[in-house]
Amino acid sequence: MVQSGTTLTREDTENEAVSGRVKWFDPVKGFGFVISDSGGPDILLHANVLRNFGQSSVADGARIEITVQRTDRGVQATQVLKVEPPEAPESAPLADFEQLDPEVMAQATLEPARVKWFDKAKGFGFANVFGKPEDVFIHIEVLRRSGLADLQPGEALAIRVVEGKRGRMAMEVNAWESALSR
Structure with a gap:
């Protein structure tokens, strides 16, 4: 993460693709967080980024592919590329x-x-x-x-x-x- 007061370089602001899982998402609050498969800090997923993908919500535990940007406020999703439902528990069908x-x-x-x-x-x-x-x-x-x-x-x-x-x-x-x- 870039420290406050530091100037961002082009490298810091470029988008990179990340795969992970949705930690939680609250459509009422308008945001949630993603946990990257490669570790690191939680990634902010804003409702507007999700809406640009065509969804107003995403299930907790869903697999997600996003592009992210590192800013002076942390890591944020800039685009959703793919969402897969969470793995279904070993339960009977509805x-x-x-x-x-x-x-x-x-x-x-x-x-x-x-x-x-x-x-x-x-x-x-x-x-x-x-x-x-x-x-x-x-x-x-x-x-x-x-x-x-x-x-x-x-x-x-x-x-x-x-x-x-x-x-x-x-x-x-x-x-x-x-x-x-x-």
């Missing part, structure tokens, strides 16, 4: 998906959608797929397994939807921008 045919789930296509509402405390919310009248149920566990921590009303998504015993359900949720590159 009960809502147990009865579904794995082939049907594998063939579900990404559909453009917009968040209607999502309540993290309740653990669920709904989205609307463009051109379809039915709401799509989104469970917090599906969101977490997709690498996201929260959703905002109006947020654009790309989701994989299946018909469950209680209606249309998201089995995967992606930020719109990240889904475009798939």
Whole structure:
């Protein structure tokens, strides 16, 4: 880290690529921190940098690739390059998906959608797929397994939807921008 009062050189301000894990991210506070795989100080991840990637949140423990810049205030992320969901614990699949045919789930296509509402405390919310009248149920566990921590009303998504015993359900949720590159 550069000491206060020191002039930054070009080398200090150049961006470098870093891989790591999200330590924590709070969309209400507008920031969080990443722990680099190679060690060193925590890396500040500002909400604006995450939004430029097309996401409003990221799950704790998610794998992340970023570019960073060393400043007189510490190491900060300047761009998000890739986000992968946290490793799923060795647990049973969600009960809502147990009865579904794995082939049907594998063939579900990404559909453009917009968040209607999502309540993290309740653990669920709904989205609307463009051109379809039915709401799509989104469970917090599906969101977490997709690498996201929260959703905002109006947020654009790309989701994989299946018909469950209680209606249309998201089995995967992606930020719109990240889904475009798939």
